[in-house]
Amino acid sequence: MSDGHGRTPETPPGWSAEQPPPYSAPQASPWTAPGSPTQTPYGQPYEPQGEAPQPPPYGPPGPQPPYPQPGHPQSGHPQPGYPQPGYQQPGHQQPGYQQPGYQQPGYQQGGYQQPGYGYMPPPALRPGIIPLRPLGLGDILDGTIKLIRSNPKAVLGLSAVAALLGAVPLAVGQAVMLGSMGDILDDPQAASAGLDSFYGLVAQYGGMFASYAIQFVVVTVLTGVLTRILGRAVFGGNITAAEAWHLSKGRLPALFGVVGLMAAMMVVPLIVLALIVVALAMNVSSSEGVGLTIGVMGLFVLLFIPYYLFITTRFAFAAPAVVLEGRGPIDAMRRSWHLVTGDFWRVLGILLLTSLLVGLVSGVLSVPFSFGGTLIGMLGGGSPGSAVVAAVFIAAGATLSSMFAYPFQAGVSGLLYADRRMRGEAFDLVLQTAAIEQQRQGWVHASADDLWHPSNSARS
Template identity: 65%
Template sequence: MSDGHGPTPETPSGWSAEQPPPYSAPPASPWTAPGSPQQQAPAAPPYVQPPQQQAPYGPGPQTPYPPYPPHAPGPQPGYGYMPHAPALRPGIIPLRPLGLGDILDGTIKLIRSNPKAVLGLSAVAALLAAVPLAVGQAFLLNAMGPALTDPSSAATAEAELGSLYGVLGQYGGTLVSYAVQFVVVTLLTGVLTRILGRAVFGGNISAGEAWQLVRSRVPALFGVVGLMAVIMLVPVLVFVLVMVAITLNASADDLGWIVGLSIVFAIAYIAYYLFFRTRFAFASPAVVLEGRGPIDAMRRSWHLVSGDFWRVFGILLLTSLLVGLVAGILTVPFTFAGTLLGMFGSSSVAATVISAVLIAIGATLGAMFTYPFEAGVAGLLYADRRMRSEAFDLVLQTAAIEQQRQGWVHSSADELWHPSNSARS
């Protein structure tokens, strides 16, 4: 057996047939003693390429070097190309202009990063708004139940619903629910926006701390919501007054065009509502994060939406559809069970109470998901518009680098949202 240093019967020069020798004689082994027969052996004859092998540069599959990997299709980067560094992401979003996926993902991360504050506050707000509505609906169903099971008692049920007590039961709960919702949702939007402002930098803030920061902005928040309510309700009130006047002076032959006019108004009002809701979608974040007044915040929102109206409109509309779908899935089973129990529960007090509880649970679950998701999407869209129109991402990135160097998120990060810190202010 040969160790590869001396000649072998197959190859006198000491190289195997599978591995051809180099173009010169192999050097002496470093482990051979000076003057030994192996060191004094004559040099091997020069290498002659076997005739069956192809020339180094001739055609054939064999090449002296391994082939390069195939290039991907498309234009190749030029000389000196350096890939872009990934955007900083200290918190729930990358600090760069956001896409739809970033906004939805950031909203989910907002809920997951601080579930006690976000979901807890949302559940309390939803429950406060759902209870009056659930009580009113349970009363209405309880009154309608005997008429469905016993047609002879329909007149009694109708008289009961037409009484003052019945009217209060039908509409009182709805009006109280809307009033409570007006208050609690306004406050909840402000608190959630402040939590979001800190979560962008990777910081967490408790519900109590967020409330302390938002408390001074509550009047301005109610001012924004009140102005929005006026803008949305004035056309409806005007149309109702006009229709009442027309109906009082119309004949039976005019019913067709009155119905047609109502349909046209409904379509026009939907467009009107969506337009102004999109234009003023960033008013609440401007109040909370920038410290603006109601009118100034609405003007600020109008300015931020300008130039990107259809994108903002599309994201808000898609969010409403997604949220409505999920909220419906959570709400429908409880509402359906409460409705059946209220209608066919023998009009007992226990059945009415259980029906109200089930309806309230369904409404609470749906709203508990709806409130934070809509507030989160609006807040992140606001941040995205500032990044795109004011290069605000540069400010956020600089602050994030400094906070990473310090190792914690200081409360002064909330002040960075002020427009004076924008790169193009």
């Protein structure tokens, strides 16, 4: 019997008697507990005889609205074997569908790299020539080259002046010696050949010692100035040679003190060796003395090489400590010893590799000029013109090679010093904080030089 709307009393509200339910009658849910009633096609509970009525598992009995039934994909009740939206079966990837709330390993979201397979941390700040984090060998060499390229007028200009001052006396002495050798080649029987040879040797060794004395002064000054330029270049700032000299000249006495102390450490063993050789020559016969002297000198060389490497490595950071931290000579050497402790072999290896690279490049730059000057001096017959041309060629080769060697060695030493402070004192945190502030201001303030003071270390 119809109620006037095409429904019978058994038809649930919202369903027509002429049409089947939208999704057909559902099957009994496999998740129904044993003993609980199932549902009829129209939602009426089915009560087995002999058992007490049980409440339906999903609500009170009665007519059900035409909502998705259990087992349908739009329902909230999962059915075995049917994947639900938002649910990913293990080992199965729905094509073109990204699970909500799930990021694949290495997936980039909003500029942030999610941890997982292929995860790479965000790059460190790099306002200047190096990244503000502990440095590797590549960072140190690359930063040294960037130091030269970022401020070539100050770095290469000052290096060229220092190299020329040290190369001129050596070039003059070698030119005089080559001229005397030319006279000997022209007339080996000449009476004055021996005297000319003596004068040539005196000129050569005199020029060599004069060159070393000048280099002692100019290289010490150059190291201080280049270290000051490097301290500013780490933050991306450039300063002129005049400004670098103004900031560094007050630290020159302490720099000379450091270089003098290190030179004394090298000379004292040589003095001891000379005294031993003299004592052996006075107390033994000539035949025995020659062999014993050679043996003593060979043993000294074997012992002096590791001693030299130890001293130069332990005090490699004394000059940066003097210029950037404002320390005195003894305090700077003590500071360098402390920074090298715990990483001696790495510092030694990088310094040796730097010396090897500098030696190779310097040789390539200087050999053509030295070879040309030698030929001109020997074949010129001792004439003043050939001596001058030979001296010019030799000085040009020495200047060109030293102009590259000085800033490269100073740059590696300064960046190694910064690396040791970042590794041992968390100094990179100080540098990063300053770099962020500089980025906000848009320029590098001169007060950035004060950040190198040891009081600013994060673990001071």
